[in-house]
Amino acid sequence: MQESEAKKEIDRLKEEINRHNRLYYALDAPVITDEEYDRLVRRLETLEADLPHLITPDSPTQRVGATPLDSFGSVKHSLPMLSLKNAFDESEAVKFDEAVKRGLGLPPDASVEYAVEPKMDGLAIELVYENGLLVTGATRGDGVIGEDVTQNLKTIRSIPLRLLEEKPLPLLEARGEVFMPLEGFKRLNAERDENDEDRFANPRNAAAGSLRQLDSRITASRRLDLFFYGIGNVEGRAFATQFETLEYLKSIGLKHNPLARVVSGINEAIRYHHEIEEKRDSLDYWLDGVVIKVNDLGQQLSLGATSKDPRWALAYKFKPEQGRTRIIGIEAQVGRTGVLTPRAILEPVRIGGVVVKHATLHNQAEVSRKDIRIGDTVIVQRAGDVIPEVVGVVMDKRPVETEPYRLPERCPACGAGVEKKELGGAREGSALVCTAKLACPAQAKRAIEHFASKGAMDIEGLGQGRVEQLYDKGVIKDIADIYGLRHEQLTTLEGWKDKSASNLIAAIEKSKHPLLERFIHCLGIPGIGAHLSSVLAERFGTIGLLMEADEEKLVATPGIDTEKTRNIVGFFKESGNQKIVERLFASGVVPGRTEPIKQGRLSGKVFVFTGELTGFTRDEAGRLVASLGGKIASGVGKKVDYVVAGQEAGSKRAKAEKLGLKIIGEEEFKMLVWGG
Ligand code: IVH
Numbered sequence: 001m002q003e004s005e006a007k008k009e010i011d012r013l014k015e016e017i018n019r020h021n022r023l024y025y026a027l028d029a030p031v032i033t034d035e036e037y038d039r040l041v042r043r044l045e046t047l048e049a050d051l052p053h054l055i056t057p058d059s060p061t062q063r064v065g066a067t068p069l070d071s072f073g074s075v076k077h078s079l080p081m082l083s084l085k086n087a088f089d090e091s092e093a094v095k096f097d098e099a100v101k102r103g104l105g106l107p108p109d110a111s112v113e114y115a116v117e118p119k120m121d122g123l124a125i126e127l128v129y130e131n132g133l134l135v136t137g138a139t140r141g142d143g144v145i146g147e148d149v150t151q152n153l154k155t156i157r158s159i160p161l162r163l164l165e166e167k168p169l170p171l172l173e174a175r176g177e178v179f180m181p182l183e184g185f186k187r188l189n190a191e192r193d194e195n196d197e198d199r200f201a202n203p204r205n206a207a208a209g210s211l212r213q214l215d216s217r218i219t220a221s222r223r224l225d226l227f228f229y230g231i232g233n234v235e236g237r238a239f240a241t242q243f244e245t246l247e248y249l250k251s252i253g254l255k256h257n258p259l260a261r262v263v264s265g266i267n268e269a270i271r272y273h274h275e276i277e278e279k280r281d282s283l284d285y286w287l288d289g290v291v292i293k294v295n296d297l298g299q300q301l302s303l304g305a306t307s308k309d310p311r312w313a314l315a316y317k318f319k320p321e322q323g324r325t326r327i328i329g330i331e332a333q334v335g336r337t338g339v340l341t342p343r344a345i346l347e348p349v350r351i352g353g354v355v356v357k358h359a360t361l362h363n364q365a366e367v368s369r370k371d372i373r374i375g376d377t378v379i380v381q382r383a384g385d386v387i388p389e390v391v392g393v394v395m396d397k398r399p400v401e402t403e404p405y406r407l408p409e410r411c412p413a414c415g416a417g418v419e420k421k422e423l424g425g426a427r428e429g430s431a432l433v434c435t436a437k438l439a440c441p442a443q444a445k446r447a448i449e450h451f452a453s454k455g456a457m458d459i460e461g462l463g464q465g466r467v468e469q470l471y472d473k474g475v476i477k478d479i480a481d482i483y484g485l486r487h488e489q490l491t492t493l494e495g496w497k498d499k500s501a502s503n504l505i506a507a508i509e510k511s512k513h514p515l516l517e518r519f520i521h522c523l524g525i526p527g528i529g530a531h532l533s534s535v536l537a538e539r540f541g542t543i544g545l546l547m548e549a550d551e552e553k554l555v556a557t558p559g560i561d562t563e564k565t566r567n568i569v570g571f572f573k574e575s576g577n578q579k580i581v582e583r584l585f586a587s588g589v590v591p592g593r594t595e596p597i598k599q600g601r602l603s604g605k606v607f608v609f610t611g612e613l614t615g616f617t618r619d620e621a622g623r624l625v626a627s628l629g630g631k632i633a634s635g636v637g638k639k640v641d642y643v644v645a646g647q648e649a650g651s652k653r654a655k656a657e658k659l660g661l662k663i664i665g666e667e668e669f670k671m672l673v674w675g676g
Helices: 003-026 034-050 090-104 182-194 203-211 216-222 242-251 266-282 297-303 364-370 441-452 464-472 479-484 487-491 498-510 516-522 530-540 543-548 551-555 562-573 575-586 618-627 651-659 666-674
Strands: 074-076 085-087 113-120 123-130 133-139 145-147 171-179 225-235 261-264 287-294 313-317 322-334 340-351 354-360 377-381 389-393 418-422 430-434 606-610 642-645 662-664
Touching: 003 034, 085 090, 090 266, 090 287, 090 297, 090 313, 113 242, 113 266, 123 203, 133 145, 171 203, 182 203, 203 216, 225 242, 242 297, 261 266, 266 287, 266 313, 287 297, 322 441, 340 377, 340 430, 354 377, 354 389, 364 389, 441 464, 441 479, 479 575, 487 498, 516 530, 516 543, 530 543, 543 562, 543 618, 551 562, 562 575, 606 618, 606 651, 618 666, 642 651, 642 666, 651 662, 662 666
Parallel strands: 085 313, 606 642, 642 662
Antiparallel strands: 074 145, 113 261, 113 287, 123 133, 123 171, 171 225, 287 313, 322 340, 322 377, 340 354, 377 389, 418 430
């Protein structure tokens, strides 16, 4: 491709990606899937990699830094980022209102106008825009000095790298709360379970942990979000009210929480608090209260602030979603990779309108640290649909004869021995793991559930309960058995009707052509979650090439370290796994890209294959070329750019030689598609 053409394409992609960002984040009306979006970004990355001088700082690819940092720099906030006073009940909210009126010299029966907003439970950040361009992003830190997390904040797609304003202000400091949407939080923890990594206790910790990563590629994979709620220093514009500030921020692409509004008087603010508390479980993010702010900025100024918090604002907290109950038993659950997780069986307790009977205890270290015992009275916390957890023991209620809890020495599902496994990475300590692998029914069931789950093969109707039943009845013992399921097998089982059986068979059929990244993910290779599966799919292009990739090729892949490399190579070397993958293929499961990229590294290049390739089938090689934008011709002719000659290449090779075409071997072909 000519450089001028490439530039046009780059500009077009940037504009299109930015348009999708706005549709997705600012307007909440996406028109393409995440996969399609990722494909656009990857296409832009490929073009920019060839022409790095065309990269601009506001390119969507610049959201992710290439190399991890050694440490974060520090940033001094030009105006301190204050905290908020808390109120826990109505009378405290009323007291706040009285103090505001006193401070403003208003009579007790006056009605103050308040801007009321949800209080997101994440972490506060400040973004500095100079002439509309994002230059710095920092955490709140101690309020005066925060950490420079610019590169990580840039990975958040709802943060514009350039403001949507024709004449941007010379300086704008925007403040907001970064959080992790619950959907992403649940997915992240599920993935961490799979990879034997510690779960995040709640979305707030997950957001903070994700934003404070030295490698911004990790932050990018976490899909954080944020709402803006205020400003710091501004040059070139003055505002009259808090709400006007919010509306202005929104107009330049910095969205605020859509539930924010203006009310008159403290009673309306209290009603707002109740209304949002009712709503909190239906939202996709954590709230811990509402913030009540005097709307008029002139009034804010005259009220002023103490050294810690402003006198014009109040955090009116929700009732914590906690309850007190007794642990009547502790059971060990076996995860997909064999890790034993303790779970408390509780005397049922109603928390926030839901009856809770179980709570996770996470791992042995957690149980020991909190010294949780059977018989203990404990505080249980639940929020939204996050798994309830035991936050602590009420020690003075402990019965006399209790013993510290230890996970069992044999797997509760299959009786096999358990072994200690040191957990690497961000995780400290060790886990107990059942040694029976897929011979353990619990691990086998979890593997099937994982295979069928939404982020993997997405087979609707094959959830936990049904996997349990089908496995216990001996109908499916491994993932490949799924494709041998017959309608009449299902209808003989309890709870299945003609329609439910047909639906499942149809869903299984529909799953036969997954995207390559989903297929890789569904195999459950240790340490390879959804994100790395995408990276591998992008790099290798076909499952055949991934299966034959050697350590050297794998370890050169971003995010794939030596341990993961060993896991991948080990997985495909194992004969049991090979057989399962072969049986999947034999049942018609064909992973691949659904949509060839029109413009790619091999755009406009025409390939012909002759002879036999050893590393992959003809079909796979063809798909790989197509995925990079190239074309396959059936015969040798002048328009052919590369003739790929495998073993025992025949007449096509001879003809190509005559025409003087470029003939390459399998190794050279791999170099071409993978890059050097
Ligand atoms: S205003 C001086 N508004 O709550 C006013 N804060 O407990 C500063 N927060 O550090 C904050 N949602 O991280 C404000 N709508 C909102 C908020 C909000 C969440 C957080 C923020 C702040 C903390 C104070």
